[in-house]
Amino acid sequence: MYPRLLIDLNKIEKNLDTVAEKVKGAGCSLMIVTKSFCADEKIIEKILAHPQVDFLADSRIQNIKTYAGKGKQTLLLRLPQACEAAEVVRYADVSLNSEPETLRILNEEAGKQGKVHKVVLMIDLGDLREGIWFEEEEAIFQTVEQILASENLELYGVGTNLTCYGAIVPKFDNLSVLTGWAKRIEEKYGVKLPVVSGGNSSSLYLIDKGELPAGVSNLRIGEAFILARETAYGELLPGAFEDAVTLEAQIVELKTKRSLPVGEVGMDAFGQVPYYEDRGMIKRAILAVGKQDMDPDGLTPVDPQVEILGASSDHLILDVTKADKEYKVGDTLTFTLAYGALLRAFTSAYIHRSYQ
Secondary structure, eight states: SSSEEEHHHHHHHHHHHHHHHHHTTTTOOEEOOOGGGGHHHHHHHHHHOOOOEEEESSSSSHHHHTTTTTTEEEOSSSOOOOGGGGHHHHHHHEEEEEHHHHHHHOOOHHHHTOOEEEEEEESSSOSSSSEEEOOOOHHHHHHHHHHHTTTEEEEEEEEEOOOOEEEOOHHHHHHHHHHHHHHHHHHTTTOOOOOOEEOGGGGGGHHTTTOTTTTTTEEEHHHHHHHBBBBBTTTBTTTTOOSEEEEEEEEEEEEEEEEOOSOOOOOOSSSOOOHHHHHOOOEEEEEEOOOOOGGGEEEEESSSTOEEEOOOSSEEEETTTTSOOOTTTOOOEEEEEHHHHHHHHHHHSSSSEEEO
């Protein structure tokens, strides 16, 4: 059935090997982020079986529930909601935190469950997503002291996020602020922090340059694993496969039409006013997949002679005029996916999955 994601499990495994070799070679523990593929069961099997993966992490507790207790430590990436505290403690061994009130609730819930919940304190180095601002010394120390005083919490480490919101690139200088905070906390309170989590796939390029600060002991890797691309500058990882997951969709209409719509142009179905290039008469293929299922801006046709014109909620419209192949109704086209398109396609209930 189409549309479908074609998932090459052999390439997935090789990507995992490539990432593990790089991260472990830098002396870091490896955390694989499972959210972009919605903790797909068969991909998870590969990750759980890999001896060099230390943690599985996700921003949705619903995904973590599917693999909790199966041999790897689990971590909740998104700051916990108060309403999900019970499930966080039950299914996530570790969570990222920055709010004293949330820590209070987690401590109380862990006590009810007879557990000790591990906490990584997030420090904002400038990306302006989660974390206590790195210059707020008093707030950082007060939060550390709250965790240490909590009977059912363990201060497991410190971490930061970069590139995801503010697009701030990890550098030796800003990550050294994080490792500096880890050292200060360890010395001030006489503790050892097992995890100093120096970001995500955007930090990988620092390993190749020899610029990852020595104190960074963990990396959280998602896109680089599934799409073979570091995310600071978008470079492919040598030896990994960017097409481990591809999207296939079927042609439902193939006609030669004008390239410009006829009539007054208003808003499209998503409230945008589109622009159309006048290409004269073109051969247009309509595929049965749309914006409800994926991000058309994140698709690249495998056939380089095919061009994406746009999409509605249910249809993807292509220009196949220059294609050497004589496409016909019922044929399928294949696309590689950028991160946003991959995430939305795995999330869609209308896209099937096939494995090889």
